[in-house]
Amino acid sequence: MLSLVLPVRNWPTERIEACIDSFAALDAPFLTEILVIDFGSDEPIVLRDDIAPLASVVRLEAEVWSCGEAINAGVLLAVNHVIAKADSDMLISASSKGELERLVTEAAAGRLGVGIAQATDLHQSYSVGDALALVLEGRRPNGRLRAKWGQGGLVVFSRSTWQEIGGVDSRFTGWGNEDNDFAERVRRSGRTLHWADPQALQIFHVWHAPSTGMNGILKLRQTNQKIAHTDKSVLRSMLFPHSNFAELAAPEVLKGSTPLVTLGIATTERPNHLRMIREAIDSFRGQIDEDFEILVIDNGSSPEAVEELRRSLDKIAWAGGLLRLESTEIASIPGARNLITQGARGRYICVVDDDDIALPNRLGDHLRNFERNGQLHGSHGGWIDFDESTGVIERNSGKQRTAATLLRGTGKITAHPASFYRRDVLQALPYDEAFSLGSDLDLALRMAVMGFEIGHTGSFVTLRRYHSSNVTITGTARQASNGQTARTRVVNTYGWNKNEGLAQKAKESDNEVYCRNQLSIDTLAELIPGYVGQWQIYVPISAFTGDGATAAATPGPAGASAKAVPDAAGGAGEDQPSSGRFKVNGGLLESVFAVSAGDLCTRRAGLNQPIYFRSAPVRGLKRARKLKGEMETLLHLPCHLTSVRQGELDREVPFNWKDLAVKAGERVLRSEEFNDLSTLMACLNMVNGRSAMGQTLRIVSDYNERGQVYCLVSPPIKGYDEIRQFKFGLEQQTGLLFHQIASNGELSELTLGSKGH
Structure with missing residues (x-):
């Protein structure tokens, strides 16, 4: 029913054994286990052979002393639901069995958050052996009863109480404050703190030199006091930063009882x-x-x-x-x-x-x-x-x-x-x-x-x-x-x-919080089920050019779909110049088409947007990722995966024709609209890419009542005669009809009588 936990580090074995002997002398059937947690002592703790059979030592490696962490390890290893934690320089009177049993029963029933015993500090004239002999004889050594401001030598609590507030805080190192902090958190959680009757439950602290004189102890105690005074939370995270307990304990032990x-x-x-x-x-x-x-x-x-x-x-x-x-x-x-x-x-x-x-x-x-x-x-x-x-x-x-x-x-x-x-x-x-x-x-x-x-x-x-x-x-x-x-x-x-x-x-x-894990679509694709959605794979058009050209539509990108390569490339064939523009690897494009059919597109509306090969819709994320991997293996560069609907949403934004910046007395020549970018690019390849006309033509990606459309536009041209000449040349070379548009994108022909001509 009760497990006693004794956390120790570099403590005289004589004192530990005396503490165990006094508890064993209670002859209490409810006390079934005594765990000595040796928390990184310089020399491992070894108890004498005839020590109480209830006692065992658990050795943990640790550079820093944390009583709280040692207690947590002991509670997790304990077999009982009710825990008593005692300092190993404490002795308990044989007459205390009844009051201790009452505390254990109350804790087990959930009526007690933590039971605390007041210790009597013995005079320094008592040796460990003398004090133990008196206690075992049922006599009470002379000493001074501690005030209730200190938690000290012996506390009793249930595993569920300990678990629900996160155990003893392992941030406390050295000596002091971890016990007060634990008791205060139990109280703030709404559970009862009860001080045992000091006449019915007697524990005695055997004198030793104050630990504050040890190197660094005072600084650690000040740090502990700061934590206790500033952190008034109830729940704490149970961590094991100072010892190897997490490495040694089985996963089910670390999980505890709840x-x-x-x-x-x-x-x-x-x-x-x-x-x-x-x-x-x-x-x-x-x-x-x-x-x-x-x-x-x-x-x-x-x-x-x-x-x-x-x-x-x-x-x-x-x-x-x-x-x-x-x-x-x-x-x-x-x-x-x-x-x-x-x-x-x-x-x-x-x-x-x-x-x-x-x-x-x-x-x-x-x-x-x-x-x-x-x-x-x-x-x-x-x-x-x-x-x-x-x-x-x-x-x-x-x-x-x-x-x-x-x-x-x-x-x-x-x-x-x-x-x-x-x-x-x-x-x-x-x-x-x-x-x-x-x-x-x-x-x-x-x-x-x-x-x-x-x-x-x-x-x-x-x-x-x-x-x-x-x-x-x-x-x-x-x-x-x-x-x-x-x-x-x-x-x-x-x-x-x-x-x-x-x-x-x-x-x-009312501002959005920045989320540090800005997950890419490729990362999300590993988490979303494989049957989800309809997808398309986007490949930059530069993947099919031999000169590493950019994917932008200027100057005059070449090639469209495999079926249109001869037209788009001006009949030049694989790895041949295309009207002075890009070198199109038609064979590579054919290989990609063997993986998936597709077309050419831009992903956004706008002027001279990057051009992509877009696969046909693929049902299911798993299959789409497989095809994407095959394309990346062929092309040796990353491809983009986007849902069909997201691609539509991205393109369902009309082009702002005011971006062409047409001034008074100027007009822009706009070709007829095409739903198929491949056909438009084939017409564009009819223009000599090295000519002034070919260098200035641009592709506009737009969205209107016809859906996604593309057209060619010239730069702004000023003057009636200049516009007519440029228009005639474009129509001759491309076989397309061009119309004059004003700054709002609407048809507006500049005539001889127009203002600014």
Whole structure:
């Protein structure tokens, strides 16, 4: 029932053995284990052969003494739920068994946060042997009872209490303050501190020279005092920075008796949810050494669907011991979320939607947030939306979560599946089940108004999936209505005279947070399922030229598609000059066409945009990545992967004809429009690239009622005669019709009577 932990470093063996002998003399059946944690002593601690059989020594290598880290190691190694930590220069009276047993029983029942014993400091005239002899005889040596300001020699607590506040803080090194800090955090967590009856539980501190005289101890103690005075947080990250415990302990030992994090997933029967929830769970594999549990609550599904879900989840072999599935007949998302809070065993609850995919950094970044600021109530990060059907990707960095930004900001502030909370926070502030949809926004608003601090990780943490049965899509109207109700309810808690201040505060802080992990499409492609979207591969046209020419449309790029190479190259053939422009490797272009058909395009509307070979649409990200790899192997340079729809969105921007900067008395000659860039470039190759005319012609990529179009334009030309001559020459060489346009891009012919002629 009780494990005694004795943390030591470079301590006389005589004192350690005397401490163990006094506890063994209690003859207490509830004390089943004594662990001596030798934290890097210069000479390893070796106990005498006849020491109590309950005692064992665990040796850790460490350069720096951290009593807190030694205690944490002992608690993790202990076999019992209730722990007593004692200093190894303490002796316990044989008459203390009853009071000690009472403390152990109270801690085991959860009625006691930490039990503390007052020590009696013995006079320095007592040797260790003399003091032990008196204690074993049942006599009380003379000494002075310590005041209650010191935590000192003996404390009793449960493993769950220790776990839920993050153990003893290992930042404390040397001697002092780690015990006071631990007891204060237990008290601030809402648990009871109890001082044992000093007559019923007697412990004695055997005198030794003060440790403050040792080299560097005073400086360490001052550092410890600074930590204790400035960090008033309850929860701490359990780290082992000073010893090799993390290397020696098995993963299940490091996880302790309860997980650090609960992954909370609310789900219900809908199309493809079995596939999506498995992908959601798999995305957490390996994060934070899997020190988490996965709690899935099915709400409202039929019993047959729940059993089908159970069989499906059983196939996730790596998560077998971590995963729990429970169900409720009530179809309620906030209800399921509240059940997760009630059933969670982790110190933190990570909100997970059953159709989203966590980024590999998610749990680590959330926990680092709490490490940087121990007073946080929760954490949130940026999210990346991806459309399962089209593959369109949208990055949302998120903003600071405050009452002002949530009430008066411009949106895109936070996403519920990118959130992470302390369990006690969600216990104190549950989801409002009156909101069938939008309970997440209501929760965020109530947290902000009540002063809860939710920090941003400064990173993207999750991929949010859009699909046909997505609640965001199917319940848009209800979400908007509920969102307005939640906002109105919160706004009404403010006086009318506060609205202007809220608006001003929102304006000041309504900026996106910079996310340090700006993931490229290639990186995201490794995380998004292989069946997602329709994709196209883009290859710079310079990949098919022998002279390393740029991909820009000026001066006159050559070649288009394999079928158009003879035309585009003026019939020159492979590796031959093309009207004085680029050398086109027609054979290489044919090889790429063997991988995928395609055409030529620009990725943006504009003037002289870079030109790319664009593959035909490819269904599924996995196949698209395979074809991309084959093209990169052929061309020996990177290719670009973009969803078909994203490519359309990028091009669905009209060209601003004012960029041509046409002045009064000038006109620009514009050719007829082409949907096929290859055909236009074949016409362009009819113009001698070395001539003044060929050097000045430019390609405009535009978007209008016909869709994506291309045309040739001249530079601005001044003078009626000059325009006519240039137009005649262009039409003769290209076989195209050209029209005069003004600064707005509209047809406007300069005549002899025009102003400025």
